[in-house]
Amino acid sequence: MDAVKVRGRLTKSFVTKGIDPERLELKGRCPHPELLAGYNDVDIALDPFPCSGGLKTYEAVWMGAPAVTMPRNTFASRHSTSHLKALGAPELIATDESTYVQLAVNLASNPDALAQMHQDLHSKMEVLPICDYPRFASGFSTLLCGMWHNWSRSNKQFMCDPVFPISIRQVKLAQN
Secondary structure: OOOHHHHHHHHHHHHHOOOOHHHOOOOOOOOHHHHHHHHHHOOOEEOOOOOOOOHHHHHHHHOOOOEEEOOOOOHHHOHHHHHHHHHOOHHHEOOOHHHHHHHHHHHHHOHHHHHHHHHHHHHHHHOOHHHOHHHHHHHHHHHHHHHHHHHHHHOHHHOOOOOOOOOHHHHHHHHO
């Protein structure tokens, strides 16, 4: 949003849909803590398409803002869908553009349900495996070790006794 042409083009597209430009708040780059704090002013995050926001969807949900998404047929369009399914929020996943709009309108039209969703999302996310850092790191480390073993077996010239990724527990022990 820092580029004048982009702001102008985006504003124009809203105006052609009947939206008063005074209702728009287009923000540019900012430090990450400020970006996260900005989600406190967001009622509903609208995941972009054809490429989904992925991490931005995760951040919106982490900060309590529900995100409506619409997957397409490409990998890049499905990130937010997998995040919302893992969260147990399939009701935020649209199947087509009209459903996408309807989901957002329904959320905006029900302030009590929206407020409850804002309260529940962060705590629902905290219990996801990706937020269990030791478990995630251990699983990721195991995955990397397996990939190294598979690769090194088929590339004999690189066979060696590799130093495998260490666990968080080993790091903590080493720090003590």
